Amino acid sequence: GEYPIEVTCSSAEEILRFSADAIFTFERIDIKRSKFSMLRHLTCSRQNNLMEELAPQSKFEKPRRGFGxxxxxxxxxxGTRPTLAGRNKLEKTLKLGEYKVPEKIRSALKKKKIMLPTNNVVKMGQTLHSKLTPENYRRKFSLLLYLEEIQQTVDRKIYxxxxxxxxxxxxxxxxxxxxxxxxxxxxxxxxxxxxxxxxxxxxxxxxxxxxxxxxxxxxxxxxxxxxxxxxxxxxxxxxxxxxxxxxxRYPMKLQHRAVEQLLNAEQLNFLFPNYLKSQFHPLKCPNNLRLYNQKLESNKQQVQAINSIVFDQSQVPYIIFGPPGTGKTVTIVEAIKQVISHYIECHVLVCAPSNSAADLLTERLREHVDVRKLFRMCAQSRPLVEGPDFTKDVCNYNQANHEFFFPSKKELMEYSVLCTTLTTAGRIASADFPNNHFDFVFVDEAGYASEPELLISIAGVLKQGGRLIMAGDPKQLGPVIFSHHAKVLGLSQSLLQRLHDSFEIYGKGEENSYDPRFITKLVNNYRNHPDILDEPNHQFYDGELKACADELERNCLCGWSELPQKNFPIIFRAENGVEEREERSPSYFNRKEAVAVYNYVENLLQARGNGVTPNHIGIISPYRKQCKKIQQLLRKIKGYEKIKIGSVEEFQGQERRVMLISTVRSETDHLVEDLKQQLGFLANPKRMNVAITRAKALLIVVGNPEVLSYDPTWKSFIDYCWSHGGHTGFHFDPSAGKAAHFFNEFHFGK
Structure with missing residues (x-):
């Protein structure tokens, strides 16, 4: 039969979710020892109009996966191909091979022998487990790329x-x-x-x-x-x-070719700088270097890096180690301007792993570089809506046909500075530019690219004796690798990190400092309020970063009425919302968190005297559906389109006066799925580091601390917020702790 149960819950909160366990005991009077109990989890919720507006449009239906x-x-x-090729003038002189995965490798992987050091099938086991050397370089990376392609092909079938x-x-x-x-x-x-x-x-x-x-x-x-x-x-x-x-397979084929093109010992030694520091001459720089950006003159590390890049003649890669807000992009932009000013006939290739990072470089360069010498080359496959207006006059966008096109090699060679993504740089290699054309290759966000991916920009492109300059941060987002085998055997390590971790010339010396002839670590943080910087500084950077942001700007929201603790510009809003999906989309959203984010944004923009406008605000969520739901609410706000909403990856290298983060996850059931798909924040300290260091004056995190505390990095941040009084929302006791072995128990990341 049915037994109605009435639950009464009173609260002043407009939006409420309360959960509790209830034990029901049943017993038949006419039968002895018939008593039994049932445990049920009860949830009560109260919604407002905003919550109802974001309700799933239809019940989630797991996509019916197709067959092979x-x-x-x-x-x-x-079918019919897009008609882009007809408007492409850039010749493909250098053939791109097929590099098909050998059946022996597929077979060894199926039999789970690929990881055995004793596996002698085409000597795979020995090569994969060997330390990377100039002798096994091409063979090992070829095998790693094959493993990654196999996994990506398998993963794609789930769609x-x-x-x-x-x-x-x-x-x-x-x-x-x-x-x-x-x-x-x-x-x-x-x-x-x-x-x-x-x-x-x-x-x-x-x-x-x-x-x-x-x-x-x-x-x-x-x-x-x-x-x-x-x-x-x-x-x-x-x-x-x-x-x-x-x-x-196109990006993977480009990486195979790049590895294969490193033919001679001199090129490979370029990537294995086994030299002693004493073998290099002291750097001699002129005293009258005139900087385009005069703000850099007071920063010793930035000036050292620019001098080393422009005047040093050593042929080893140069590293700019740039933690958040320390001006690594500003530094390489200044270095590029100095290079083309001192060496009139030189040619520079500027690359980044993503379009957004390449666009940012172009925007900064065009301030001082003659637009007739600067060219931003976008991939023909780039969605038109992504192309920012400020690059249109210096890029390969055809206004008449509304598409991107490739100019001829002759036209491209006339530019002093070419700016592309790493993958699009493969078209330059395919066009077979003269081997003495590019004197410098600059790669920003180099820590985000795998080593073979970065090689696309230099193999067959950078002239012999040319210079490679990499800017990045090993503590921020790294390469996205799907194959567990390839990941643990070395493909997940960027070239920047491998050089930084493996070679003496890039390490700290006796005085615990780096040698500016080879590497510069930038330590002056010009972005964050000291309280926003403090936790990531100690978690990731040994406390070496110095808060140097403009005091007026960084303190402008320290008196905001919504702060739980005045003068502490961090809010952790504890929300126990519900994870939901709709229709056939696999992406999650959390309505309660979305409404909380909207309320904070509305309050910020309506408050008088704080000077916050929509373009000062950025919103991060790891789930696209959550971004879409938040955007749906923000349409109520005038100028909402100026508020950038996106994933962590879309914000790397960027900053906003105010950053809001919606973590979405409120249950532990789907965390393993997140890690397999490389989504979410848990068990990914680098992604968390990027997210919380984008804010200049105010950081607001909306999430469930009970779930986030399973991750030790998040647990430390939550403890930091609670100890400084920067928390609000439902009651949570961080001292209770969480299962420290949660991630190991579920073998996250495998």
């Missing part, structure tokens, strides 16, 4: 779909497909990629035929595809399809 289309077909009709529908574009010959998880790049799809589809239902069953569609356009939740005319003839509205996403 290739296994069911004997013939494939190839396959079945019984999905395709629609025809209005007034065109292309077709649209809705892709759950596209916002979160699960799967990652770019223009030029391809998918395989098979017709199901009466028109498709029993037909061993598939259709290959090429991606012509990537939108927020849909992709536009070009198919063979046979597909159009067979297509019927409402017809179900099976969909298989194809793995794009």
């Amino acid at each position: 289309v290739k296994d069911l077909i004997s013939f494939t009709y190839e 396959n779909m079945t019984n999905v529908f395709i629609t025809k574009t209005k007034g065109g010959n292309n077709f649209r497909l809705k892709v759950p998880g596209l916002l979160e790049r699960r799967p990652s799809v770019v223009v030029g990629d391809s998918i395989l589809v098979k017709m199901l239902g009466p028109n498709g069953n029993g037909q061993p035929v598939s259709y290959q569609g090429y991606v012509h356009q990537v939108e927020q939740e849909e992709i536009v595809l070009g198919f063979h005319k046979k597909f159009e003839q067979k297509f019927v509205t409402g017809m179900p399809f099976a969909v298989e996403f194809q793995y794009n």
Whole structure:
């Protein structure tokens, strides 16, 4: 029967969620020893209009994963490719090989022998477990790249779909497909990629035929595809399809070629600087170096780095170790300006792993570099909505056709400074520029790139005797590697970190300082309020960073009425919201956290006298759906489009006066999934470090401390906030602690 239970909960809070365990005991009077108990978890919640506005549009339905289309077909009709190639003038003189994964490696991986040092199948075990040397360099990295490709190919299959529908574009010959998880790049799809589809239902069953569609356009939740005319003839509205996403091998092939191009010993020794410091001559610099950015003159480390880059003749890579807010990007921009000013005929390639970082470099360079000498080369597959307006006059954007194109080699060689992502630099290598063309290669955010990925920018590009300058921070975001085997065997270590950790010339000397001829560590932090800097400084940087931000700006919100502790500009708002999903999207959102973020933003913008405007605010969440829900609420605010909302990766290298972070996770059930997909904050100290160091004057974290405290790095930050009175929200006692072995118990990261 049914037993109604009435639960009464009173609270002054407008939004409330309360949970408790209830034990029900049952006993039949007519039967002895029939008593038994049942435990049930009860949750009471109260919502306001904002919470209801963000409610799931439909119940979450786990995407029905497709089957292997290739296994069911004997013939494939190839679709129509995007018409970008017809407007491409940049020749592909240097052939790009296929570098297909050898079957012996697949077999060894399936038999779980790949990790055995004694495995002699094509000597894989010995090579993979050996220390990296000039002799085994190409072989080891080739194997690691094969392992990574195998894993990425396997991972991509989880996005396959079945019984999905395709629609025809209005007034065109292309077709649209809705892709759950596209916002979160699960799967990652770019223009030029391809998918395989098979017709199901009466028109498709029993037909061993598939259709290959090429991606012509990537939108927020849909992709536009070009198919063979046979597909159009067979297509019927409402017809179900099976969909298989194809793995794009182009970036991996570029990395294989870059490793292979390091042919001679001198090039390899460039990456293994086994020299003693005494072998190098003291650096001689002129005393009258005139800086474009005069603010740098008072910073000893930045001036040292610029002098070493411009005037030192050593051929070892130079490292700028730049913790958050210390001005590493400003330093390399000044160095680039000095290089092209002192060496009139020199050519410089400037790279970064992401478009946003390359755009930022371009923006800073164009302030002092003649725009006729500067060129930002974007990939043809880059979504048009990503291209910022400030680079349009110096990049390969065709206003008439609304697309990116590649100029000819002759045209590109006329520029003094070319700025690209690392992958797009592969087009320069393919064009086979003269081997003495590029005198300098600068790579910003170098710690975010794997070593083979960074090699794309120098192998076959940097002239012999040229200089490589890397700027980055080993304590911030590192390479994203999916293969556990490749990760533990070395692919997850950037070239910057390998050199920093392995060679004497990049280490600290007897006086506990770095040698400025090879490396400079920047220590003056010009971004953060001292209280915002304090915790990451001690957790990640041995307390060496110095708070040098402008006092007026960093203190401008210390009197804000919402601060739990006046003059302590950090708020940790403890929320016990609910993780939700909707439709077929795998991405999570937390409505209670989204409303809390909105309320803080609204309060900041309405408060008088604090000077905060929308472009001063940044919002970080690791889940795209949460970003979208927050953006939905912010539309109520005038100028909301100036508030940047995105993932940690999108904010690396950037800063805002106010940063809000929504961590989303309020339950431990899905943490393993997060780590496999490399999402979220837990068990990823580098991602957390980047997130909490973007704020200049005010940091607001909205999350569940009970869940976050499972991570020792977050636990330390939570303890810091509580000890300084910077907390609000539901009651939480940080002294209770959490299971320190939680991550080890679940083998996170494997």
